Amino acid sequence: MLDADMKQQLKTYLGNLREPIELVASLGDDANSVKTRDLLNEIAELHEHVSASFDGEDARKPSFIIRRASDAGKWVRFAGLPMGHEFTSLVLALLWAGGHPPKVEQEVLDQVAELEGEYDFEMYFSLSCHNCPDVVQALTLMALTNSKINATLIEGGAHKDEVEARNVMAVPAIFLNGEPFANGKMGVEEILAKLDGNASARSAAKMSEKDDFEVLVVGGGPAGAAAAIYTARKGFSTGIAAERMGGQVLDTMGIENFISTPYTEGPKLAAQLEGHIREYDIDVMNLQKAEKLIPARSAGGMHEVVLENGASLKARSLVLTTGARWRNLGVPGEFEYRSRGVAYCPHCDGPLFKGKSVAVIGGGNSGVEAAIDLANIVEHVTLVEFDSKLRADEVLQKKLRSLGNVDILTSAQTTEIRGDGERVTGLVWKHRETGEERTVDLAGVFVQIGLVPNTEWLKDSGIELSKHGEIVIDDRAATNLPGIFAAGDVTTVPYKQIIVAMGEGSKAALSAFDYIIRTEPAEQIAEAA
Template sequence: MLQDPIKTQLKGYLASLAHPIVLEASLDDTSASREMHELLHEVAALSDKVQVSETGQATRRPSFVIRRDGAKTGVTFAAIPLGHEFTSFVLAMLQVGGHAPKIPDDVAAQIRALPGPYNFETYVALSCQNCPDVVQALNAMCVLNPNIHNVTIDGALFPDEVAARNIMSVPQVYLNGELFETGRMEIEQILAKLDADAPRRAAEKLKDVAPFDVLIIGEGPAGASAAVYAARKGLRTGLLGDRFGGQVMDTAGIENFISIPETDGPKLAAALEAHVRQYDVDIIPGQRAKELFPATQPGGLHGVVLESGAVLHSRTVILATGAHWRHLGVPGEEEYRNRGVAYCPHCDGPFYKGKRVAVAGGGNSGVEAAIDLAGIVAHVTLLQRGSHLKADKVLQDKLHTLPNVTVLTEALTTRIEGNGHNVTGLTYRGGDGADHHIDLEGVFVQIGLLPNTGWLKGTLKLNDFGEIIVNDHGATSIPGVFAAGDATTTPYKQIVIAIGEGAKAALSAFDYLIRVPAPAPEKLVTA
């Protein structure tokens, strides 16, 4: 089941286990149980500190618990954790076996203090690149606090549960039997939902942070690049955001990042974070900016108010806030979100196996989504509101080879329809001006991005699309404030371009600082 190179690597990891662990399986006579049996025994054969027990009494079968030898609880998988969840499996074994999760000490203390009981059920798809972040966060919390339990459930193995809970989007997390959250979450976001006092403590922690030379808002490619370049110039650098990688985390295959022929979003995001952490950068996770107060004099301190209530100050600011998926804005879209309306074909596509779906959008994202979904669903209808597709020719050529894809141009989606529970159809206006109906069970929206700049309106100059207007140096309309990446007017929203623009913004900030002397001390902005 596991290839030899993976076995060799895994054997090296397991050699560092501090305590013996048991993989306690609850199996039946299904093929999935036989596959789980094979995986667990392959892993156990790599280390004398790993044993397999098949005496588990869990009601979900197949499933297994990773527990320390002699302990009663541990980390549970009702899944065969391959694909994107293999890393979650390996980390869980190491953490149960004595390796402390790599999280800040204050966050670990906060987790240990939670009273519980918290019984999480996390539904995933093995093809979902966002699911592992949630799984790994909850598993780490289980290791730190015996009052917290999490079971990772592969929806494909338990279709009856998926149907009963009407799960059509992952990751989807239940807490003590009630829906807790849908979508990707960092451990700080989970804690904020469990601990009502967490935002206040986060703001209190930041109260005495000294002003930065450069404060970068956004942890995507542009923000990461800016942080590396600023730190290399010896500037006191801060980097804040709610998730490392930004929109990259929602990207499956990346084949146009020069020098790396093929990778995926989570891998690239991890590489960006690892690179930033090699430098003296003050990383402030799980935070979002709410308001920008420009400096009152050249070279003075800008104030940035966060949603937590904290206020940070910096002589220069680099805005790298990125973008988010654009919505159709038609009746039915919000009503049926996560119940037939989806935005991530890689994450949610498996829930539409054998069904009829539509993809709204004829650019690269839309055509890539249609190609991916065609291998899973019964039929894909691709709707492009213009007269022709805008995707790269290589993608269009592939699309036209697929027998279960229909392409409709001059097709404007006007309504998503449902039965009160799930999507049942879609209405579009054709080039003839008439309305047409399609019966289907899912709609994947892939119509481009909107910049995350709403909080900046009225503060600096934006164009009609909400993009931050920048010049050739990445400078905005406010002296000392720069911007980079998908939130700006720079054309072509590409990862490689965002990285270059982030470097440019940092170099421009450095040039600004050496040319504008620091003014006399001034009164700091407060929330």
């Protein structure tokens, strides 16, 4: 199961074990059970603190639990092989069970340990999903911290009948005590917020006690990370409040045009961004959504950002980097069948449609790339483009047209997504020139039609927005309000690219620096008067 390099890497990691751990497998007679036995035996051979047994009696086969030998009540179960993107999750589960401390704030660990009640989590993942590891690792940590929390992590490919029976058509998918709990990427703090009703109020109270910042960055993507680092390096007190650190980069798989790095992946880059931020004295406030902006009344005054949890943050200068999100189709059936056939991440959810027919909506780079990726997994792909021609780069179009299981529809307006009440069964489209309507039978629809700027919270703030809802900025990244700057996909800057966002974030930070050093604080102006 493990090649020589992986074995050596794992052996090095297992050197950090502080206590013995046990691997207990429940196996059948299938090929995956054989692979599971081989994997656990290989792991056990790498360190004396690891033992493997095969007398488990769980109904899910193959599956295995990881537990600390001295505390069998704290365990996590993997149903299927945690390889691919989940190999890191397996390594962390082994280390945490063996007493190696996780890189999580003690306050968060205490909150997990203090949870009352019984929590039986079941979570479905795919080996190609780049959002799943965060959820797998969050539930693993919780289960190994609190004996009242159980976590069973299920690889969909190894348990297809279960996936079908539960209508799991998008991963990561989390069930709690047998009922749907959440879909999508989540960390420990987000899961805790859903479980602990008082968490938001406590967080708001704590945040409201913070001192005012010289610069507050709102948004944690590439633009926000660059802005926070640049202002911190100037010696300014800097805070960064983000709905999720990493922003939309977290939803991006392969990145091949980040200069100096031939290839990387979104989650990896997002982790690097956050790691770089934490190298500086920056107050990082994750999982915080901005709800309202109250600009300063005069130059040098304090701008106020009100968060969704009720907390209020103030700063002399703001850098707004709230980014953008995937645009919805806005047709009947899209909302009703979201996560039941309607999807937005081909890398995450594509494997769930193996052997089935799907559609991709959108003929730009994202749509064509999605169609190419899916064509290698599913039986058939229908690409639906509203325009009279595809808009993707020619090299991508050439690749797409070379595939034998792809149909391309242009001048095609998607009018409805149909289903049987449980899952998607088809798509209705109208030819924009003839008006003729047609139906395509399929099991999934992947929407890839561009971005919408996250600026709803700026309504009535006085910030100038374009007709598309973007923040209007000048060549110095300044908005129409003194002391407020903006950068990245949320602005009118052309070319929504990661590397462009980083440059714009840096520019906005330097402009904020220039503004602050040239503008006396309002209280000093008042004293002088």
